[in-house]
Amino acid sequence: MIAANTPASVDGPTDGPGGKKSKTTFVRALNDALDLGMERFPEMFLIGEDIAEMGGDFSVTKGLWAKYGQERVRDTPLSEAAIVGTCVGSSMVGMRPVAEIMFADFVGECYDQIVNTAAKMHYMFDGQFKAPLVIRTACGGGFGGGPHHSQSVEGWFMNVPGIVIVAPSNPADAKGLLLSSIESDDPVLFLEHKALYRARGEVPGGYHTTPLGRASVARQGTDVTVVATMRMVPMALTAAEEAAKEGVSVEVVDLRTIRPYDAATILESVAKTGRVVVANEAPKTGGLGAELSARIHEECFAELLGPVVRVDGLDTPIPFSVPLEEVVLPDEADISAAIGEAMRNSR
Amino acid sequence: MIAANTPASVDGPTDGPGGKKSKTTFVRALNDALDLGMERFPEMFLIGEDIAEMGGDFSVTKGLWAKYGQERVRDTPLSEAAIVGTCVGSSMVGMRPVAEIMFADFVGECYDQIVNTAAKMHYMFDGQFKAPLVIRTACGGGFGGGPHHSQSVEGWFMNVPGIVIVAPSNPADAKGLLLSSIESDDPVLFLEHKALYRARGEVPGGYHTTPLGRASVARQGTDVTVVATMRMVPMALTAAEEAAKEGVSVEVVDLRTIRPYDAATILESVAKTGRVVVANEAPKTGGLGAELSARIHEECFAELLGPVVRVDGLDTPIPFSVPLEEVVLPDEADISAAIGEAMRNSR
Amino acid sequence: MDLAMMLDLYRDMWLIRAFELGLEREFKQGNVPGMLHTGLGQEATQAALAAHLEASDCFFPDHRCHGINVLAQQRHGGDGERIMAELFGRATGVCSGKGGSLHSADPAVGNFGCNAVEGAYMATVLGVALASKLREEPAVACAIIGDGTCGRGEFHESLNMAAIWDLPVLYACLNNGYAIMTPVGQGHASADIVDLARGYGFPCEQLDGNDIEECYDKIENAVAHIRAGKGPYFLEFKTWRWQAAFAGEFRPESEVKYWKEDHDPILMAGEKLVELGASVEELGVIEKEAREVTEEWISYAKESPMPDLAKATANVYVGWEVAGS
Amino acid sequence: MDLAMMLDLYRDMWLIRAFELGLEREFKQGNVPGMLHTGLGQEATQAALAAHLEASDCFFPDHRCHGINVLAQQRHGGDGERIMAELFGRATGVCSGKGGSLHSADPAVGNFGCNAVEGAYMATVLGVALASKLREEPAVACAIIGDGTCGRGEFHESLNMAAIWDLPVLYACLNNGYAIMTPVGQGHASADIVDLARGYGFPCEQLDGNDIEECYDKIENAVAHIRAGKGPYFLEFKTWRWQAAFAGEFRPESEVKYWKEDHDPILMAGEKLVELGASVEELGVIEKEAREVTEEWISYAKESPMPDLAKATANVYVGWEVAGS
Ligand SMILES: Cc1ncc(C[n+]2csc(CCOP(=O)(O)OP(=O)(O)O)c2C)c(N)n1
Ligand SMILES: Cc1ncc(C[n+]2csc(CCOP(=O)(O)OP(=O)(O)O)c2C)c(N)n1
Numbered sequence A, B: 001m002i003a004a005n006t007p008a009s010v011d012g013p014t015d016g017p018g019g020k021k022s023k024t025t026f027v028r029a030l031n032d033a034l035d036l037g038m039e040r041f042p043e044m045f046l047i048g049e050d051i052a053e054m055g056g057d058f059s060v061t062k063g064l065w066a067k068y069g070q071e072r073v074r075d076t077p078l079s080e081a082a083i084v085g086t087c088v089g090s091s092m093v094g095m096r097p098v099a100e101i102m103f104a105d106f107v108g109e110c111y112d113q114i115v116n117t118a119a120k121m122h123y124m125f126d127g128q129f130k131a132p133l134v135i136r137t138a139c140g141g142g143f144g145g146g147p148h149h150s151q152s153v154e155g156w157f158m159n160v161p162g163i164v165i166v167a168p169s170n171p172a173d174a175k176g177l178l179l180s181s182i183e184s185d186d187p188v189l190f191l192e193h194k195a196l197y198r199a200r201g202e203v204p205g206g207y208h209t210t211p212l213g214r215a216s217v218a219r220q221g222t223d224v225t226v227v228a229t230m231r232m233v234p235m236a237l238t239a240a241e242e243a244a245k246e247g248v249s250v251e252v253v254d255l256r257t258i259r260p261y262d263a264a265t266i267l268e269s270v271a272k273t274g275r276v277v278v279a280n281e282a283p284k285t286g287g288l289g290a291e292l293s294a295r296i297h298e299e300c301f302a303e304l305l306g307p308v309v310r311v312d313g314l315d316t317p318i319p320f321s322v323p324l325e326e327v328v329l330p331d332e333a334d335i336s337a338a339i340g341e342a343m344r345n346s347r
Numbered sequence C, D: 001m002d003l004a005m006m007l008d009l010y011r012d013m014w015l016i017r018a019f020e021l022g023l024e025r026e027f028k029q030g031n032v033p034g035m036l037h038t039g040l041g042q043e044a045t046q047a048a049l050a051a052h053l054e055a056s057d058c059f060f061p062d063h064r065c066h067g068i069n070v071l072a073q074q075r076h077g078g079d080g081e082r083i084m085a086e087l088f089g090r091a092t093g094v095c096s097g098k099g100g101s102l103h104s105a106d107p108a109v110g111n112f113g114c115n116a117v118e119g120a121y122m123a124t125v126l127g128v129a130l131a132s133k134l135r136e137e138p139a140v141a142c143a144i145i146g147d148g149t150c151g152r153g154e155f156h157e158s159l160n161m162a163a164i165w166d167l168p169v170l171y172a173c174l175n176n177g178y179a180i181m182t183p184v185g186q187g188h189a190s191a192d193i194v195d196l197a198r199g200y201g202f203p204c205e206q207l208d209g210n211d212i213e214e215c216y217d218k219i220e221n222a223v224a225h226i227r228a229g230k231g232p233y234f235l236e237f238k239t240w241r242w243q244a245a246f247a248g249e250f251r252p253e254s255e256v257k258y259w260k261e262d263h264d265p266i267l268m269a270g271e272k273l274v275e276l277g278a279s280v281e282e283l284g285v286i287e288k289e290a291r292e293v294t295e296e297w298i299s300y301a302k303e304s305p306m307p308d309l310a311k312a313t314a315n316v317y318v319g320w321e322v323a324g325s
């Protein structure tokens, strides 16, 4: 595929896996994490479509085939069920596979294997097997990818016990969370928002993990809490800066792990602010925002100054045409509006 | 499969498709609906695994093969993607296929075809195609079916625009909603709770439809609204009778269509009661209850006397062993407890 | 095959048959929850497979494979009763009752568990096979699949990937002629599943799945091929199941008679044994012992406690606890 | 093949080539959003297919099939520019800009739309075929699939079901040697996809996908077979795509040279035409016209308005409206 207009490439300076903190891209941070993981865990291998010589559609695995060889960096046919099946089976016997499903939209083709095999393995055999696998996949819209290359799929797995869903918003977390996902003995769906691949940020050098299941407070504030995921985090930070100009102090919580999610950090923030916006790119109905909203109301009803405000995509597929896609996907302005709405609330 | 302990069979008296109202089973009501649909719509056909001579694992299609022949009542191999694909393709050219996916747990095997093809067809080609298909499937637990024969899968589709999810709780609605689903020009996932198959109730004779997208008030009340689906509806009605003995008046709203759902009926009830319980069998996190709770809080925050209380399954797969399954699945007692919790709420 | 080995296999087949008959009776009495698919009629294939699989190998049983589960348990763990207990949903079951008939697993004996989504483990088996290949351990990863199950897309993805990677997979297809009530030739482009498998370029063979000697020998050969690192192997066992559909028997009387009377694996083996010099009494003792041990196991299962209710929320995640109600 | 027909096909091939070249230029200039897969190098197969498909037939184009989309539009609707407009995401596109390159459809010309989840429409095509069978209308339902796409499970489910139901499906496999960068023989048990298709028992043929005459004749034959109610047909077109991977050309120089210079479908057809008596000037005019019409369409697309923003929420459901933001 000609990728001129797609967000990709391992670029920018890096001090390599062993170095100190430096400014680098999200893609590079992921690449470093995989490299460090491969170095540390002999039982780890990479698998996916054209991830070897090509380095994947977004260059995340670039260079690893040359370094680790074709047994550990494996190209596959277009067989998503077999890719995930290979991960599940090998993880049952102690390997640590990391699969790439090229676009998150395609996980429907291996949905059963994720939901009914990987996610239930440990439970239904009562602990006799574990499935320490990672499924990395590129999600999200904003580049004219159209209905089958732009979706945010966390909602497809939100109601599936046994699966871990990880969703970094910046290069440092991308690296730290990916290494934690590799270490994890639970099956992880690792979401990489395409619009973040080129984002740059400080990334700790060397082997560095970020705990799963823990949100981070990306910005402190006292008036409104914005809980956001992936691309919505930088957008929320921008909106927060805007709000600050109006004298509104916004706390931004970066959820980082979508399932199991960190209720404690959210609730702590809400206890302080009493106003909440949850921002997620997927369609609104039945999405992550619904779960967070329900939970926050359950636990903080008395402290809330008004209902939780949801910012999501519209309840539509993602259209190809750019102006239509812009209508469908949420952005900074939507978050700002939601902050405004939350601020108008008072009991 | 030996089905002695599974809930099945077309039994009980019926006055047949053309008759008057009579007491019959859920299975029979579905069977009548299919019969009436086949009679009325020459473009309708049935497709699935052993639905022809055998009449399906739960006898829902019993007798229809003998009546309509093998062209219109088609047995298939174990090829769920091809079954749904056949539905999608034929519906694109004006047929009205009704598929049976034997157990809802298996929809993971045709998830892509449902989510990315059926549900997006109308949108992505901007109205040039419709996908008037119905996927009937047996869901729900309570009969020792274990992790792969007991799931409630509505949560897997809650975040998918373009799909209609229908979930009857009684024989009359089963018939009326199935006929409406057949008439519908949108793709419908039609959920049949296995524990309801033998339920009996009055069913209008003849061709009778129940509108999609409309909840029904199954019981009037003034103190608490319980919004319930499928098997949780009879359970909610029982819990409501219990509550009545304590002087608590419970309104039970049977959601009937899960997506797009009838917010108006719910909100109207909540405006009256100010207290809400939402009861659904699927796991709690990221389930239907989350969406309803979020929406109700958004729209009725001021009227609510306390947070919406969710009753769901535990966040686990469904274990095989009966006492464990009982722990995992919600029941009347859980609804009663939730009603009690809601009643303790007051601002 | 010599008398001693044949007697061993005969014993194994009887253990399966007695187990399934006892189980079926208990199921009909309502003592076994859920659904039940028995392996009655398919004992030869299962016994022959079990005879060749080591604890360090792996097999994914199909939904009729209580038999091979039991034999693996007996051979490698000495505790076949834990399969029975699992079917009764008891704490003493191999999965503490959480899996049941369709999800009994015990990695210690090479049993990787049935997956009740038919066909799914055709994908999963690839991973186990790849792991042994990467580790250079000569283990066999066996997927036991019904004829009907071969309709699923994973059939293609799996055979293709096993072929291109030369994986040590043994596909054991138990072609019993039907998927529920659908004849194999109606559900598949060919009634001979090997025809669908041949295109992938690795050895495919069809054999009489009710002839214990043929099964034993052909599996031996296939397993040797796989252990030698020569890649996958596909065996199609022509067999027949006693179990009909829940509405009752749907197959022609002559067919039922043929398989139950003229081509029953146990009857056939019994005749052969007598030819080889075994006494009818000796064979009777084997049957009797199998029935006795089954009854003991049924009692064991029934007397076993139900699982601790805390099990309901145990082991959802390795890294997190899930809250109870 | 006579000169007139050959000239027609030559014209069609040039239309595809000019279209794709123009599009590629625009894409590189950033005027076309999203991703782009071109059919450059595969013009013969597409032109030959388009020549045999009626508006009442159905085809599911693959991701490189702007060409066949355009030809269908020209032949059955006279408005090829609407494919270009769709690629630019404009209101005048066949799907009002909502589909784009990977989801252009127009049922009026038999174009049932690409599905960017590769392989998915191998399942979907069954339904269209079944409908024409049930209605006893002799239409062809054609699925155009790449070699790599044949790795997907739907390949098996689809071929099997088409076989058992004798469905009027034409599988047109464009084997261009690679899935992205993975060679067909590395991704599949056989580099000849027909080997994987043969087991289903219906006719399978491999042919030179760059030889327009062979393509035309073999498709004619397959389509006649299907229209006669004789069931499915599988054609594997050996071809080659100009487009490399996004990192650049990865294929050996000799291979590139062979396909682009010695075995290019348009060059080959041009030589043949000259043999048949066409003049080089005449051929030059065809090329020139194709390039001109392409430029007109590009201008048309660029000048077309963007879709009305209300389109963003239109047609999610037939029976319900979806709220805007
Ligand atoms: C994906 C999937 N589809 C359908 C079923 C329901 N089902 C259980 S067994 C069976 C028939 C299987 O036939 P076959 O593989 O021949 O096995 P047999 O029962 O004949 O031994 C079916 C359709 C299932 N469990 N999984
Ligand atoms: C299910 C699925 N998996 C992966 C992809 C990503 N993808 C798009 S094209 C392609 C290669 C397809 O190869 P082939 O079918 O040979 O077509 P070619 O591009 O060579 O014409 C891949 C892997 C996809 N679109 N869908």
Ligand SMILES: [Mg+2]
Pocket (backbone or CB within 6 Å): C146, C147, C148, C174, C175, C176, C177, C178, C179, C180
């Ligand atoms: Mg069978």
Ligand SMILES: [Mg+2]
Pocket (backbone or CB within 6 Å): D146, D147, D148, D174, D175, D176, D177, D178, D179, D180
């Ligand atoms: Mg290709």
